[in-house]
Amino acid sequence: MIRLEDVRFRYEEMAMRFDAEFPTGSFTAVIGPSGGGKSTLLNLIAGFEAPEQGCVLIDGVDVTALPPDRRPVSMIFQDNNVFAHLDLWQNVALGISPSLRLDAERKARVDAALAEVGLGALMHRKPGEVSGGERQRVAVARALVRDRPVLLLDEPFAALGPALRRDMLDLVKAMQQARGLTVVMVTHQPEDAQAAASHTAYLENGHIVALRPTAELFAAQDLPGLRDYLGDWSRPEL
């Protein structure tokens, strides 16, 4: 479980405050206008930003003061998830050992993760020689070998076409269910939230305005900001 207790953070002019809970094994989508603090929320959980006040708890442990690598968290970004000069296998292996010295058992784990995301045949290519979707799969495979209970996704598939995006989402969803991961995913695509997320949070001006079961949130009539954000999308009859 991820808990943010009265977490305060200031970015330029905007004062943010987060008070929320993401239960263990849940898949939460985070939607909302750009600049509203969606990425900041993930950065606070991952430890890339330090709150001015309040604390972040993961599975009951206060991680507020821990550096990113000591938190039980993996994160996948929209872009630049791989080092261009290392091949796909090495990029995944970094998730286990920063010095890339692995024993046979760990090597097998890297191979298995690459096979699981469908990159078994491409493992000795460089990132520049594979497609954008395949590069994102490398990040998923790395999260697999890192085997941390929390997975954060920051618009991970925004640069991919609809079919690929759906494939990737299915992959992450399967991984989440098989391992009981707690997933928080920032997205701009309502259909991503509906396809994968049990819960969806609507975030605006540095606050989580609502965090409800996905279907309930998209049907909500009491959130005027959400209606404006979704626009025509919420009224397919128009």
Add this chain to the structure above:
Amino acid sequence: MIAYRPSRAPGYAALALLALALAAGFLPVLRMGLEQGIAGLDPYVFRVLRFTLLQAGLSTFLSLLLGLPLARALARQSAFPGRALLLRLLNLPLALPAIVVIIGIIEVYGARGWFGGIFDIYGLQGILLAHVFFNVPLAARLILADLERIPAESWKLAAQLGLRPLAIWRLVEWPAVKSGVAGAALLIFLLCASSFAVVLTLGGGPRATTLEVAIYQSLRSDFDPQRASMLALVQLALCATLALVAQAWGGLAAGWPALRLQPKRYDGRSTTARLLDGGIVLVALLLLVPPLVALIGAGLFHINPSPLLLRALLTSLGLGAASAVLAFVVVWPLAAFAVRSGGWRKVTSIAVLASWIVPPAALATGWFISLIAHAGMTGLAAFLVIAMNALMSLPFVARVLMPALAQSAEAHDRLCLSLGLAGWSRFRLVELPVMKRAIGLSLVMALILSLGDLTAISLFGTQDFVTLPALIYRQMGSYRFDEAIGTALVLSALVLAFSTLAERWSDQR
């Protein structure tokens, strides 16, 4: 599609002028060199070549030895107080004329200086000290630009994977900087191999002379054009080789770090890292600050507003303005063609590259031989200095004008074509108002370069034709070091005023 065509005559004229200047420099040297054949390559030439390579190699090594850790320290500690000031300080040695910096170094490390006795500054040690002073900041800024291009996600990833400093260096930093380091090394080697003022003032004896300075001595002291042309051929071959290697590498075009938002870094927070980075910055400050402080401190009390100083000042400004205008007039028509046609682009880039790699002293040897046969030096000195300085500033002028001109062509060509706006009226009504900052910047850059020039004025100057750098050198040579410091301060003030102006124009583009 019908494309806009600039008028041809100025383009061909500019090209002809450039070809003439290069041919007049190159052909006599080649002829005189070939006449001597292998016999001309005597032990003296080899000794000079060996010293040139030795000092350039050592200078490059030492500059990177400090420049690389300095860049890393500045990139890793992205928010300490005074960082912005330090970055500006790193620009200073590049902006100041070499002769001015040398004065500062002598004032600090010379026999009677603040830290006198640490180095023997007349000879190899002094040459290395001066080259390191110039090139540590250059290396640091070039490499810092590469480090700052590393995407923010890489730093997040490194933090999440818990990479240690060594792993970060191996996996993130070194891959990002390695081609930049090679490019910087080549550039620094090239600059040091053709450095003139430093070697002339701090070396110059038969044991510590480089090709560039040896050419000058053969021409002006020994009057031995044969030896000069042999040395010039060797220098040409050396510089051309280095420049071609650099060109093939493609690493020289690296830009300066922009003052934009830096990606946040999560490493380097440990006490060890901070102490290490702080120590490196301190070493750099110890290297850079004392000569500059000495220059200002001592210079303020020794400005002697003699008629000679005033005349040198006016001569410097006059020559600088003339060579800036000449460089502009040559580059503009070429650039106007180059941004619109692939063929012209090739020709122009070759011409600009040629003017960059041809070492001034080698070129001067040819001009010297060509002209001395026909006329005396005196009447021509000013023209030769202007031409040489214009030629040296061509690459910089082109680098500024080309992108601006390309942008203007893109935006205005079709409208101008439909209105029949061309030639002078187009320049007056469209390019001049739209590009006035770029034009101003290119002129000021050329002016600054020629204000600091000691090479051309030494090669062609005469007793009563003196610029500020030449005056400083003369005052140094005649045991009036105090006056030299005063003159150096005047020159630096002048150059810094112009470069502040240039910086403002380049920021607002």
